[in-house]
Amino acid sequence: MNSKKTILKIENLNLFYNSKQILKDLNLDIIENSITAISGPSGIGKSSLLLILNQMIREFENASFSGKVYFSDNEKIIDVTNLSNKELPELRKKIVYVSQHPDILPFSISENLYFPLKLQKIKKSDANDLIVDVLRQVHLYDEVKDRLNDSAYLLSGGQQQRLILARALILKPKVLLLDEPTASLNEELSLKIENLILELKNDCTIVIISHFKSQILNLADSIFRI
Numbered sequence: 001m002n003s004k005k006t007i008l009k010i011e012n013l014n015l016f017y018n019s020k021q022i023l024k025d026l027n028l029d030i031i032e033n034s035i036t037a038i039s040g041p042s043g044i045g046k047s048s049l050l051l052i053l054n055q056m057i058r059e060f061e062n063a064s065f066s067g068k069v070y071f072s073d074n075e076k077i078i079d080v081t082n083l084s085n086k087e088l089p090e091l092r093k094k095i096v097y098v099s100q101h102p103d104i105l106p107f108s109i110s111e112n113l114y115f116p117l118k119l120q121k122i123k124k125s126d127a128n129d130l131i132v133d134v135l136r137q138v139h140l141y142d143e144v145k146d147r148l149n150d151s152a153y154l155l156s157g158g159q160q161q162r163l164i165l166a167r168a169l170i171l172k173p174k175v176l177l178l179d180e181p182t183a184s185l186n187e188e189l190s191l192k193i194e195n196l197i198l199e200l201k202n203d204c205t206i207v208i209i210s211h212f213k214s215q216i217l218n219l220a221d222s223i224f225r226i
């Protein structure tokens with residue numbers, strides 16, 4: 001199953017916020033269809049590293065970095081640090097960051113999932129099947145099928161977390177960057193999300209930050225300590 005192909009190659013990466021250096025000469029290969037866990041003490045730069053991988057770091061004016069991040073997109077190798085700002089939306093469809101704070105939008109369940117499709121100019125009539133498929137993929141469909149037009153705020157914490165994952169998955173990303181995906185969940189819900197993450201590995205490559213040791217041991221094919 002694991003092809004051992006490198007999908008992301010990070011070379012000599014340095015990151016500064018203003019004049020303070022956060023990441024120093026970091027090198028890492030991320031293997032396709034694997035789960036890589038990023039571990040290290042609080043404040044060491046784990047989230048910042050994920051933000052570099054899909055270049056969301058450029059949104060921070062006080063951030064600067066050097067080094068390379070190569071993304072193997074089918075047969076093409078792209079240096080993401082060299083992309084123009086115009087090319088970034090396309091990159092962020094392929095490498096999706098899921099924040100540790102479930103950023104539910106003030107819309108219905110179905111509108112939350114339609115949102116990324118709308119940005120891609122996909123028609124509502126073409127979206128319905130995609131929405132059902134992705135809800136099934138995150139094992140949420142049976143719980144919400146009768147209330148797709150109700151506010152997403154009414155969902156439980158674990159349901160919201162699965163909705164956020166579904167929203168990340170609806171554009172079929174190549175790489176999923178998960179920042180503490182179970183931080184606010186109880187043990188039972190965390191286990192559900194962990195099982196889901198293991199299933200997702202078949203479809204995409206996962207980089208995960210977690211401060212739960214047992215979670216890292218359960219999920220990770222490799223662990224990168226900063």
Ligand SMILES: Nc1ncnc2c1ncn2[C@@H]1O[C@H](COP(=O)(O)OP(=O)(O)OP(=O)(O)O)[C@@H](O)[C@H]1O
Pocket residue numbers: 017018022040041042043044045046047048049060062
């Ligand atoms: N936009 C920013 N401007 C200045 N400093 C920042 C910015 N974002 C993060 N930092 C600082 O950079 C360091 C790394 O932050 P980051 O969030 O990447 O760490 P982390 O390892 O993910 O931490 P945690 O495990 O607590 O979430 C921290 O000291 C943080 O305060």
